[in-house]
Amino acid sequence: xxxxxxxxxxxxxxxxxxxxxxxxxxxxxxxxxxxxxxxxxxxxxxxxxxxxxxxxxxxxxxxxxxxxxxxxxxxxxxxxxxxxxxxxxxxxxxxxxxxxxxxxxxxxxxxxxxxxxxxxxxxxxxxxxxxxxxxxxxxxxxxxxxxxxxxxxxxxxxxxxxxxxxxxxxxxxxxxxxxxxxxxxxxxxxxxxxxxxxxxxxxxxxxxxxxxxxxxxxxxxxxxxxxxxxxxxxxxxxxxxxxxxxxxxxxxxxxxxxxxxxxxxxxxxxxxxxxxxxxxxxxxxxxxxxxxxxxxxxxxxxxxxxxxxxxxxxxxxxxxxxxxxxxxxxxxxxxxxxxxxxxxxxxxxxxxxxxxxx
Numbered sequence: 001x002x003x004x005x006x007x008x009x010x011x012x013x014x015x016x017x018x019x020x021x022x023x024x025x026x027x028x029x030x031x032x033x034x035x036x037x038x039x040x041x042x043x044x045x046x047x048x049x050x051x052x053x054x055x056x057x058x059x060x061x062x063x064x065x066x067x068x069x070x071x072x073x074x075x076x077x078x079x080x081x082x083x084x085x086x087x088x089x090x091x092x093x094x095x096x097x098x099x100x101x102x103x104x105x106x107x108x109x110x111x112x113x114x115x116x117x118x119x120x121x122x123x124x125x126x127x128x129x130x131x132x133x134x135x136x137x138x139x140x141x142x143x144x145x146x147x148x149x150x151x152x153x154x155x156x157x158x159x160x161x162x163x164x165x166x167x168x169x170x171x172x173x174x175x176x177x178x179x180x181x182x183x184x185x186x187x188x189x190x191x192x193x194x195x196x197x198x199x200x201x202x203x204x205x206x207x208x209x210x211x212x213x214x215x216x217x218x219x220x221x222x223x224x225x226x227x228x229x230x231x232x233x234x235x236x237x238x239x240x241x242x243x244x245x246x247x248x249x250x251x252x253x254x255x256x257x258x259x260x261x262x263x264x265x266x267x268x269x270x271x272x273x274x275x276x277x278x279x280x281x282x283x284x285x286x287x288x289x290x291x292x293x294x295x296x297x298x299x300x301x302x303x304x305x306x307x308x309x310x311x312x313x314x315x316x317x318x319x320x321x322x323x324x325x326x327x328x329x330x331x332x333x334x335x336x337x338x339x340x341x342x343x344x345x346x347x348x349x350x351x352x353x354x355x356x357x358x
Contacts, residue, residue: 018208032332053217064195077173077301079170086144093134148198165198177309197216219327221327224322225322240253255273269292272286294323
């Protein structure tokens with residue numbers, strides 16, 4: 001029996017929503033093109049997000065930053081050093097997989113209402129290779145950097161090495177001072193952006209859920225440090241309600257609070273809005289993460305660039321580096337959630353006396 005994901009993927013192709021990229025040449029793994037209906041649906045989602053997060057608010061403005069930023073941006077942000085995933089290789093078929101994803105899927109499958117298994121406690125000896133079925137035959141995990149490299153200039157040299165951005169956020173941070181000056185904004189205020197990002201995912205899949213090229217809808221909300229917890233809670237509630245207001249069944253949504261030991265290097269707290277897609281293993285998948293990035297990004301860019309990115313509050317006669325609350329949503333993941341949530345089947349009698357699903 002086909003899974004809901006396979007069923008929706010097949011329907012999306014037949015209806016002109018999503019096509020496999022380069023299909024006439026055999027296709028590219030986990031790369032997708034959006035057809036006549038798909039591109040309109042994407043645009044509608046973007047418009048709804050932009051209206052909700054940017055144009056309907058007096059405290060948020062927009063930005064469109066470059067995909068290829070100076071390499072030093074990614075050195076300063078920590079991505080060159082720590083943007084890694086732990087990979088293990090099957091000793092039988094030599095396929096590589098993310099260790100944490102397999103541990104999470106195993107823990108979700110084995111957990112019960114009374115007993116919740118910690119993914120970190122799952123031994124790789126218990127995990128079966130999804131490609132060849134061999135159990136417990138894995139190498140030790142090795143870190144793999146997820147940024148995609150490119151070279152600018154006529155010669156592929158170290159001087160020309162650049163990266164395709166793995167997130168749109170850094171383009172916002174390096175423009176913080178420009179926006180404060182030109183838009184005459186002061187905290188609390190936000191900068192929103194929609195754009196393409198790229199990650200060298202080792203195990204892409206689940207239709208358009210995890211791809212190497214994807215679109216993000218991100219907003220960085222700059223606040224006075226002591227107010228960060230309050231604003232973090234506000235944006236979690238506001239963003240969750242956005243999906244409900246657009247028709248997503250609330251029962252198919254949940255909040256996942258990241259354990260402290262699994263937080264990103266910049267985060268003091270991250271809560272994901274997850275949708276129940278019905279994936280094998282763990283049926284839930286992240287739609288959006290709302291993170292308290294503290295003052296990490298502005299502080300590190302100030303340190304590496306030599307430019308002061310603090311804010312002077314004249315009313316209180318104080319100077320501080322703003323904290324950042326970041327709601328970061330995946331555009332195509334949102335599209336997929338709307339498709340899955342709207343999909344229904346009914347039955348009707350056919351001419352042969354049987355029943356057809358439609």
